[in-house]
Amino acid sequence: MAELTFTPVIGIEIHIRLKSDSKLFCSCSTDTDAPANTNICPVCMGLPGSLPVMNHRVVEQGMLAGFALNCGIRPKSLFFRKSYFYPDLPKGHQISQCDLPITTSGYIEVHDSEGKLKKIRVHHLHLEEDVGSLHHSASDGRLEGADTSYVDYNRSGTPLAEIVSEPDVSSSKEAVEYVMTLRRRVIYSGASDVELEKGMMRFDANVSMKCSDGRWGHKVEVKNMNSFKALERAIEYEIKRQKKIMLQGGEVIQETRHWNDAKGITSPSRVKENYRKFIVEPDLPPLYISQEWIDRVAARMPEMPDVRASRYVTDWNIPQEVADLITDDRNLADYFESCVKAGANPVRAAHWVRTEVLRVMNEKGLKISEFTMKPETLAGLVERVDGGKLSTTQGKEVFDYMCANNSGIDDAVKALGITEGGVAGNALADIVASVIAANPDVLDEIKSGKDKKGKKLKFLQGLVMKETKGQAKPNEVAEAIAEAVK
Numbered sequence: 368m369a370e371l372t373f374t375p376v377i378g379i380e381i382h383i384r385l386k387s388d389s390k391l392f393c394s395c396s397t398d399t400d401a402p403a404n405t406n407i408c409p410v411c412m413g414l415p416g417s418l419p420v421m422n423h424r425v426v427e428q429g430m431l432a433g434f435a436l437n438c439g440i441r442p443k444s445l446f447f448r449k450s451y452f453y454p455d456l457p458k459g460h461q462i463s464q465c466d467l468p469i470t471t472s473g474y475i476e477v478h479d480s481e482g483k484l485k486k487i488r489v490h491h492l493h494l495e496e497d498v499g500s501l502h503h504s505a506s507d508g509r510l511e512g513a514d515t516s517y518v519d520y521n522r523s524g525t526p527l528a529e530i531v532s533e534p535d536v537s538s539s540k541e542a543v544e545y546v547m548t549l550r551r552r553v554i555y556s557g558a559s560d561v562e563l564e565k566g567m568m569r570f571d572a573n574v575s576m577k578c579s580d581g582r583w584g585h586k587v588e589v590k591n592m593n594s595f596k597a598l599e600r601a602i603e604y605e606i607k608r609q610k611k612i613m614l615q616g617g618e619v620i621q622e623t624r625h626w627n628d629a630k631g632i633t634s635p636s637r638v639k640e641n642y643r644k645f646i647v648e649p650d651l652p653p654l655y656i657s658q659e660w661i662d663r664v665a666a667r668m669p670e671m672p673d674v675r676a677s678r679y680v681t682d683w684n685i686p687q688e689v690a691d692l693i694t695d696d697r698n699l700a701d702y703f704e705s706c707v708k709a710g711a712n713p714v715r716a717a718h719w720v721r722t723e724v725l726r727v728m729n730e731k732g733l734k735i736s737e738f739t740m741k742p743e744t745l746a747g748l749v750e751r752v753d754g755g756k757l758s759t760t761q762g763k764e765v766f767d768y769m770c771a772n773n774s775g776i777d778d779a780v781k782a783l784g785i786t787e788g789g790v791a792g793n794a795l796a797d798i799v800a801s802v803i804a805a806n807p808d809v810l811d812e813i814k815s816g817k818d819k820k821g822k823k824l825k826f827l828q829g830l831v832m833k834e835t836k837g838q839a840k841p842n843e844v845a846e847a848i849a850e851a852v853k
């Protein structure tokens with residue numbers, strides 16, 4: 368009998384906090400770091416008689432996120448009450464668009480196991496409110512063993528987008544690329560900052576296995592992943608677990624399982640989510656979106672990162688991996704493009720941004736918005752190095768000096784005692800002559816044709832550069848030496 372093979376069938380649900388100063392249905396601040404229960408009002412507390420009012424800014428954020436996922440905007444969507452009782456949900460129901468969402472039918476491209484582009488279809492993105500947060504008095508925050516639990520409603524009513532994919536994902540690797548690409552595009556759109564460390568992105572995965580003998584295992588919903596790594600590990604674990612059961616002839620039970628990141632396992636969830644959906648929220652009218660409104664928001668959409676990276680490759684001959692790296696951060700890509708606009712050669716500017724700018728940002732833990740050197744200044748430095756006024760070594764020294772002292776190029780050049788234009792003409796010829804005179808054996812080897820790989824020439828060039836304290840231009844040094852050893 369042929370060996371059985373298994374194909375994972377995976378769908379991913381993502382919750383993303385949308386960027387907005389105020390909550391989804393009231394004007395309370397969305398600052399969840401404020402002291403507990405300070406950003407609350409009767410609406411987000413769900414007090415009787417309070418009425419939710421739609422925040423139009425959040426609707427636009429949802430539209431932007433939808434565009435980022437290649438979704439279409441629906442002219443009419445609805446809100447429902449998802450009723451269940453939980454202490455962090457004071458009104459006894461969560462307001463969610465559930466199955467009549469604002470945007471539908473998009474996709475995100477990832478690379479499959481053969482490196483080919485593959486579309487992961489996005490079923491829809493819907494808007495919903497977040498619930499409050501619970502704090503347990505046990506020292507490690509766990510519920511069991513806690514004397515008291517406290518509830519903070521600051522988060523209650525903050526806007527979320529839930530993004531549901533079709534079950535098109537076939538591996539943990541594809542899952543991670545899907546969520547990373549999706550995150551980058553949503554950040555670009557301006558719909559959310561999706562700061563992972565602040566819990567702004569949470570994942571659930573539906574995992575089932577198709578066997579080559581025709582069996583199809585039940586779907587298992589895995590919850591509680593809040594990092595890319597956790598998503599990857601949880602899916603890997605489920606694939607192995609389900610495969611083992613099916614190989615033994617058993618049946619995978621349809622259930623909800625909880626990912627335990629510390630133990631690296633999933634276990635059956637004890638929390639039963641018994642809610643009744645599809646009770647239309649009576650306090651909110653349907654959400655109508657006109658074509659004019661859609662067009663206005665669509666006009667705000669920036670170029671997406673993958674499109675931008677392709678443009679760098681096609682128009683400027685920048686290597687794909689460098690283009691990907693720079694466009695990963697919209698602000699960094701803006702910085703780079705400002706450099707090019709200011710006159711820097713794109714390939715050279717990309718190299719400087721990738722090596723020097725990112726190095727200093729990493730060393731100092733800076734964001735590009737906190738990096739003080741203006742793109743125009745960097746462009747000027749790149750031009751001077753390209754034009755031969757500064758050697759690459761000098762250019763890097765000047766760069767570091769400017770970063771450390773927040774100075775301009777001329778001040779840095781002066782402070783470092785660099786003579787721009789290097790050492791040339793007779794002065795350079797004299798140095799070359801003295802270096803060669805001090806190394807007659809090297810000269811002999813070159814003249815006798817033994818230096819086939821040019822190593823000895825390089826050696827002499829190094830000595831000359833050292834003599835000029837790095838101030839000579841490498842190409843001129845090479846020329847002077849070639850002339851001298853003829």
Ligand SMILES: [Zn+2]
Nearest residue numbers: 393395408411
């Ligand atoms: Zn409120």
